[in-house]
Amino acid sequence: MAAPARGEQVVLPTTLGGEPTGLGRFGEYGGRFVPETLVPALEELEAEFRTAWVSDEFRAELGDLLTNYAGRPTPVTECRRLSERLGVRVLLKREDLTHTGSHKINNVLGQALLTRRMGKQRVIAETGAGQHGVATATAAALFGLDCQVFMGAVDIERQALNVFRMQLLGAEVIPVSSGSATLKDAINDALRDWVASVESTHYCIGSVVGPHPYPWIVREFQRIVGDEAREQCRTRTGGDPDFVVACVGGGSNAIGTFTGFLETAARLVGVEAGGHGLESGQHGASVSRGVPGVLHGARSLFMQDEDGQILSAHSISAGLDYPGVGPEHAQLAAEGRAEYVYATDDEALAGFQLLAETEGIVPALEPAHAIGWLAREAGRSVPAGSTVLVTLSGRGDKDANQVAEMLGETLG
Amino acid sequence: MNLETHLRARRAEGRTLLVPYVTGGLGAGWLDVVRAVAAAGADAIEIGIPFSDPVMDGATIQEASQRALDLDATPAAIIADAASLDVDIPLVVMTYYNPVQHAGHQRFASSLAESGIDAAIVPDLPLDELDGWGEAADAAGIETVLLAAPTTTDERLRAICERSRGFVYGVALMGVTGERRALAAQAGEMGRRCKAVTDKPVLLGVGISTPEQACEAAESADGVIVGSALVRRLLQGGGPEAAATFVSELRSALDVRDAARASGDPT
Numbered sequence: 001m002a003a004p005a006r007g008e009q010v011v012l013p014t015t016l017g018g019e020p021t022g023l024g025r026f027g028e029y030g031g032r033f034v035p036e037t038l039v040p041a042l043e044e045l046e047a048e049f050r051t052a053w054v055s056d057e058f059r060a061e062l063g064d065l066l067t068n069y070a071g072r073p074t075p076v077t078e079c080r081r082l083s084e085r086l087g088v089r090v091l092l093k094r095e096d097l098t099h100t101g102s103h104k105i106n107n108v109l110g111q112a113l114l115t116r117r118m119g120k121q122r123v124i125a126e127t128g129a130g131q132h133g134v135a136t137a138t139a140a141a142l143f144g145l146d147c148q149v150f151m152g153a154v155d156i157e158r159q160a161l162n163v164f165r166m167q168l169l170g171a172e173v174i175p176v177s178s179g180s181a182t183l184k185d186a187i188n189d190a191l192r193d194w195v196a197s198v199e200s201t202h203y204c205i206g207s208v209v210g211p212h213p214y215p216w217i218v219r220e221f222q223r224i225v226g227d228e229a230r231e232q233c234r235t236r237t238g239g240d241p242d243f244v245v246a247c248v249g250g251g252s253n254a255i256g257t258f259t260g261f262l263e264t265a266a267r268l269v270g271v272e273a274g275g276h277g278l279e280s281g282q283h284g285a286s287v288s289r290g291v292p293g294v295l296h297g298a299r300s301l302f303m304q305d306e307d308g309q310i311l312s313a314h315s316i317s318a319g320l321d322y323p324g325v326g327p328e329h330a331q332l333a334a335e336g337r338a339e340y341v342y343a344t345d346d347e348a349l350a351g352f353q354l355l356a357e358t359e360g361i362v363p364a365l366e367p368a369h370a371i372g373w374l375a376r377e378a379g380r381s382v383p384a385g386s387t388v389l390v391t392l393s394g395r396g397d398k399d400a401n402q403v404a405e406m407l408g409e410t411l412g
Numbered sequence: 413m414n415l416e417t418h419l420r421a422r423r424a425e426g427r428t429l430l431v432p433y434v435t436g437g438l439g440a441g442w443l444d445v446v447r448a449v450a451a452a453g454a455d456a457i458e459i460g461i462p463f464s465d466p467v468m469d470g471a472t473i474q475e476a477s478q479r480a481l482d483l484d485a486t487p488a489a490i491i492a493d494a495a496s497l498d499v500d501i502p503l504v505v506m507t508y509y510n511p512v513q514h515a516g517h518q519r520f521a522s523s524l525a526e527s528g529i530d531a532a533i534v535p536d537l538p539l540d541e542l543d544g545w546g547e548a549a550d551a552a553g554i555e556t557v558l559l560a561a562p563t564t565t566d567e568r569l570r571a572i573c574e575r576s577r578g579f580v581y582g583v584a585l586m587g588v589t590g591e592r593r594a595l596a597a598q599a600g601e602m603g604r605r606c607k608a609v610t611d612k613p614v615l616l617g618v619g620i621s622t623p624e625q626a627c628e629a630a631e632s633a634d635g636v637i638v639g640s641a642l643v644r645r646l647l648q649g650g651g652p653e654a655a656a657t658f659v660s661e662l663r664s665a666l667d668v669r670d671a672a673r674a675s676g677d678p679t
Binding site for chain 2: 023031032033034035036037038039040041178179184185188191192195196197198199292293294295296297299302304307308309310
């Protein structure tokens, strides 16, 4: 399959990727640990997704939206100056160039179509950095759906631009002040709303987390990132990259990317939030430091204390500030098919500036972790001369204020 | 004590069952609160083991859970402390699945049994995911109470009622725990649907906050669970006496209803 050229219609694969086994299991991870009230809606969603995926009408409509609304396919950009600086060949998969500025739109358009097929009039979503909230609000505006977005009070503060964007798009942003007032707590409140509203509302989960079927359907909607990138790399370099790197919070851009390269020889690297360093305990490195547990409907790896209470994560980036990871990542780590590393807040900030200065691309703080990790490891665990594909999951406009503040600059 | 046997016997006496909920570890006096609630006419008591992310709970139980955790409450300490409760009614723990699986199914189940706790409710562990815990609980003699919801299909409802031990917990509304102004429209239907497919005791819970609502809910079920309305009184500074007063009010209202029913006098 050749990647479509810019302007050419995106065609979705006719088959689904590797399905979870049993009740949504990836190895021992996954599952459907939810209040009874939600079980029928999850069964309905799975059935609708299966029917939709084999419907020519659904596939044509989603393909058209991805092409003519979201701007797919996104290019792969060769980074000449950065490559020279690091001594490795760096290619970027440019999800920052999609409409709304991140990979989140891929999933949201798919789920919005499912919402309409199920006859529901309202969508709710959680958001951390605000990118998924903006994407959901966008799709809701496009489809004429009511939209409410749950967002931690801490994140509302640090992502003020995205809050305003959601409001412009007609969504209501609901502040969440319980717990750590970040992404984890926003998911809790979205689930609580859904327990009350499930008959009329679709919960548009933004990552490969949550109860079955979410980790699977969100992966299928994000798989386009990796499928495109693989063909684009082959066209450009004549082969597969040595390393495929993506940041991991819940892990949707990473799983979308990795899925396209599972059958290649590429080393798959997920970069988690190292926060103030793993020894500090102030981080979001759930694969590196988490233990198996059950939260938000799935068994996966979570940061928790000796009694099984979930710990607060910390990250400079709201989108990675989550004490868990999607179940398929937990399984890829267990199999050793993907490896999970981290970049600290400082390294992410350095990556943010490095990409801006060398390539004229301002990344979001989330993928800045992937750049920061590569900058640290190039010539070390990433041998000189390697070809490295990095998924640039989103653009950094939303982070400009926060970064300016951290660098001691005052914006007018 | 076997929960189901106990509740069946009380039901056979014509008594509407009353199961209050108390958050474990909520202040040093929480055990005295449980004792007071037992003495005030409860038929069994739910002891909440706080979890950091209680997605089935509304603001009141969330706050109580967080306050208990801030006071260093732990599952192990709450269960161990419960061993000193010499009340003559069954005790049921209510918690979420992560603390249970984190401790280990067998270890958690046997710790409950060792403390004289009879049953467990784990609201984020639905029928389809019950296996590991269900087997460990059965082996330790712990009855696992399952929840049925207004959205549950008839086919699932039969399976849930079949597998539930102790009683069947009918969720009386669409939503999370918390006080409501009026009993939800779904409550009656929920009770009737459960009663139609099981002769196990059926209790309604979630959104039942006042004596009037308890009596109304009892029209379609064998009894009620009252949590947030009681826990709010504890959060507002009430102790064992305030808890006992409220539970007595609930009990009296249900007793009046039961007496009227026994005499064939519709109230």
